[in-house]
Amino acid sequence: MLKIVLLGAPGSGKGTQSEKLVAEFGVPQISTGDLLRSAVSNQTELGKKAKSAMDAGELVSDDIVVGMIRERLAEDDTENGFILDGFPRSLDQAKALDSLLDEMNRPLQGVVHIKVDNEEIVQRLMARGRSDDNEETIRNRLKVYQDQTQPLVKFYEDKGLLTAVAGVGEIDDIYARIKAALPAG
């Protein structure tokens, strides 16, 4: 059983580290960014609504992402847990997640905060070069992260759920730190 949130700036390595956790623990990674990008490329109604916010590096509306998470968590493969990547991204989303997990009687076990400093983040995102990774969007996403997502550090700290790990160095070394930070049970 592993029910965790990976918290960290865009480009902090949440996706990379999730893949390794998925392989080892056999629970799915749930990435709102990946779900949204797939909705955009499939040109669904939801994708059409989300696209402009994504292109601008803004947050997509809560009703869209919370609805997506609600549906995804209802699927059978989350029976043994989940790794949330890129959600929650604001206090409102964190509170929505709390009540959702309450409803389902599946409380969160822990939150791992992958810490990488801003300069390194900008370098990584510029190198990644996804369509929502141009310089202006990157700058805006970092601002959105600082304003809206960073407050989650305190929110989860206050709940006694947060562990921070250094997100720099070799991927395998970071993974070892994350494993050491995982909640027991």
Ligand SMILES: Nc1ncnc2c1ncn2[C@@H]1O[C@H](COP(=O)(O)OP(=O)(O)O)[C@@H](O)[C@H]1O
């Ligand atoms: N929880 C969320 N709430 C609102 N918007 C989101 C959320 N997750 C992803 N998005 C949208 O999708 C974009 C890409 O997200 P993501 O793939 O998680 O980026 P990264 O992995 O670089 O942090 C975000 O900039 C945002 O527009």
Ligand SMILES: [Mg+2]
């Ligand atoms: Mg990601």
